[in-house]
Amino acid sequence: MSVFLAIVLLSLNVGRSGGAIKPVVTFTPNWGNILYLDDVTLTCDVPSTAPEEPRTYHWYKDKRPIPGDQQTLHIIESLGRDSGDYQCQTIGGDISDPVFLNVTERYVLLQRLPSLIYEGDPLTLRCHHHRFCKAINPKFYKDDQEIKPSGSDSTFHIPNITRSQSGRYKCTKQIQPCYTPNVQELSDESFISVKELFSPPEIKVPPSRVIEGDEMTVRCDTRLDPLRGGTKLHFAFYKDGWTVRGYDVSDTYRVPSSQLEDSGKYTCEVRTRSDTVRKRSDGLYIQIYELFSSPQIKVPPSRVIEGGEMMVRCDTRRDPLRGGTELHFAFYRDGRTVRGYDVSDTYRVPSSQLEDSGKYTCAVRMTSDTVRKMSDGIYIQIYELFSPLKIKVTPSRVIERDEMTVRCDTRLDPLRGGTELHFAFYRDGRTVRGYDVSDTYRVPSSQLENSGNYTCEVRTRSDTVRKRSDGLYIQIYELFSPPEIKVTPSRVIKGGEMTVRCDTRLDPLRGGTVLHFAFYRDGRTVRGYDVSDTYRVPSSQPEDSGNYTCEVRMRSDSVRKMSDELYIQIHELFSPPEIKVTPSRVIEGDEMTVRCDTRLDPLRGGTELHFAFCRDGRTVRGYNVSDTYRVPSSQLEDSGNYTCEVRTASDTVRKMSDGLYIQIHDYKMQNIIRLGISGFVLSAAVCFIYFHNKW
Template sequence: MATGKMDGFRITQTTSHTAGSRRRKQGWTQDADVLSYPGTTILGHTGSTVSPVVTFTPNWKKIFTGESITMTCDVGSTGAEDLTYYWYKDYWVYTGKIYTITSANTWDSGNYRCLAGSERSSTARLDVVADPVILRVPLDVHEGDDLTLRCHHRSGYKEIYTVFYKDDSAFSSRRYTFVLPVGIVNMRDTGRYKCTKEITLHTDVTSTDEAFISIQQLFGIPEIKVALYPVVEGDEMTLTCDTSLSPLRPRTQLKFAFHKDGRNVQGFTSYNQYGFQSAEVKDSGKYSCEVTTATYSVRKRSQEKLVEINELFINSRIRAMGYPAVEGDHMVLTCNTSLSPLRQRTELQFAFYRDGRNVKEFSSSDQYEVQFAQLENSGNYSCDVKASNVKVRKSSHFIHIMIKELFFTPVLNVSAINVLEGDAMNLTCNTSLSPLRQRTELQFAFYRDGRNVQDFSLSDQYGVQSAQLEDSGNYSCKVRSALTSNITKKSKDAFVQIRGKF
């Protein structure tokens, strides 16, 4: 807002301001003429009926005797024609929406009030005087109004010069016109105004008139309110910029802007609400709102309000129960989290990932289980948690799972590659257990050309006392845990040649 000076009196000029909006708005509405707040009555209304306002035409609260004035009982409603209107000045004086005094007299001075249906207006003061000079001011003046003062004289007199005063201090030099454009006013412009006018008819006469001008508040300091507080992430969050218009200006159009931590998040619009369909923790902050008229002549800002978005559930943590160290172990991963005390009945779903690939789809179980861990189950595991009814999803950190071998791949040892017919032949299936599982019992089986020649047993050896030519072939062995057949490892083939003696 830019300010200037004119003859010692402050003149206010407004500078247009616009700002972009980047947030989703709720279902807010605005009438073409009157701002409407969701869930409330239209500003200036009581119930479904408008509180009537008395207006003067011309808009002067002081007139000369003999002048005419028209008073209107204004309700600004499409249903106004169905109402019955009454006018009162200490007592009933007229029935009808418009009351006109064609030739005013001093006894017409007084406080006027109208009744529209069952709604009563505030009083409007009219003064009818017989003086030669009057200071004409509007019936009511609100902040943001473009005020003009008129030092008016009766017809027949000739104006020489006029001087205007505020609180006994002249804020204009001699003017040869009776009109003084004051400009856009605010609450600080309240005070006692006076004009001194030199006029002449047969002789020069200096006459003075004064009026106390109370600049009324157009709308109150706005207050920012949060619906359904406290807010949990995933909730619909709505901030309302609440203010109230002067009952004398019920149809003033207002615009609203919202700020977070001092930064604009929604520029001026006709909506007095700002919010999120699904609030996030990052939406926490200090919010304030600003209200202005359509011409930006009056702007007011609310105090900041701290809005905290509570976590629906804390960030998930993935844990291994009984850390699986060796293949064949039972592996259980748990996705741990806890719900906000404000939303204890929220249903959560869990999903698990290994090296970024999904290994278990979302379900109500917070565990991922592998009955017998294999080497390929090693990797970086993480989990996701989401709420079933709102758009809140969080990922855990990674946990590295390394599955170690229970025993090493066996190596088949042969006593001799070339065996003579009739000699003894001995094969040994060699392996070694993990230091973590030294007491594990192993079983061994042997094969020739892929066919089993000795079933699984505790013996790691296979032998033939008197080898025959048909005992030649590719030999191999397999090793497995005595507790489970899920962990089985096979040696490489070893060729054994049985040679004849002759």
């Protein structure tokens, strides 16, 4: 089947009369004009959509029936009378449209397709000559301009014709007619008009005013030639030169929810499926109007002070044609949501705080969320109602018993100078003074326990703003250091002078302060308050040993401190004396030596001691450096209770030994006892020998 036939079948208009289908008449070969004596076959083509069944055909020429009941009609060696309009019909079907066959009596004929030529169609021209003539050197011209030089090919082909190629076409051939040997150049010409397949496309958009969020329909409007109504066209759409939808059979580009960025210069392009014809529309600028204007953050008052109410408004204007559209508003600070979507365009902070400062933005959207807009950011500064607090103390160096003034320093915003503030003070996290209008905490007589980390807190009367200061460590310095007992010498020996000192250090700034000192032993006063820090014992005795403490106070007794205890031991200068006698059994006439035994303290080994001896309370030898009392020949009357006494040369230490009874034994009695004992022993020995021998 020829190309022409294929196009005819694609562009077939199917007419129905009682359910019949209109056939189409085609030529083989497919030329609408032929030379006399040429053969041609006419075919009655029925579209393939008809049921496959045997058919009977009827043929007509110039609307009159002609012989033939087959699908094809053969014309052999056509003549001029065979020219005319041919139609065919099946039984029960519609009659076809007429197709004109032109039989010409000449030697050269420019043949073309029998149907109309549309842009995009292939065009084939044939320079045909009479079958009984010889011909050479065919040439083709358009509007008298040669378009194909001479050669052996008698056809000229344009694969994809355009409307600009409409014009007067001519072909020439050198012909030698059969009746003469002469060669002559003959020609034929025909005007070929290329019809428009479809009109130039035009962009159309309803509605005429598109508001963001609306569905926008952009249509690429064109009209196909009625005889080619079945041609498939493809459409593409562009915005500002960029493709927004590629080729598709739909002539419509839809934007379900148009946005401002969809505004632009739109064009569309139409082409055939085979892309043999392509046309682009003129541009049409489509403006997408705002449903509502870009939101803008507004905040009254212009200066927001902490504790005050802050109102942030998301300001926008609706399109007058859409005034009833419900909008939802959301607010953000530094990119974080502070209030989600709501119909109110205002975000309220009843009592603004410093942490409410930040970059605020708002977003507006439709209920359906098809349109959403974000405002530019605006930095909102929450100004302090009063400045950060600072602890200040007077004096800068506080010494115990001083009056200490702690001040909570702050400055009110000039626009809020009349605001009443309340102040509270804390030490180490515990309240030392509750809220009060005074910014000062006073300690009339500071003590060491008033030292600590001080903070203060300030709040408004309504408690909408509250601030706490950083901590300040306040040290209460001692007027004088805790007293410490010191003793001289470090080892006190009985009889020696003992000096006990209550050691303390006055603060350098208070060096002229008069202190009074008191001393205690085992909790009992040994010396009352006096300006001297020293307690002296000229001759210490063992009973002076004990736990010593001292107490220091100011003259006004506003500061008083007690030392830790110190145990002071009074060591013996020499040990208690002890009577010793040699020999241990003294017999009348023996020399008897009585010794007063004692040990000096090692640190006082050079101390001179004097010794005296008594018998039965009476002095038998007065004080002397010798610790020994000798009786060269003891008598019975020397028996008695002996004691000795030791003292230092200065008599500051004196000690008496315990008594020792010394018995002087009688010499005669001693001999009698000795003889008696000897006789008893001898008698016992004799008896033992006698009885032993007898047994």
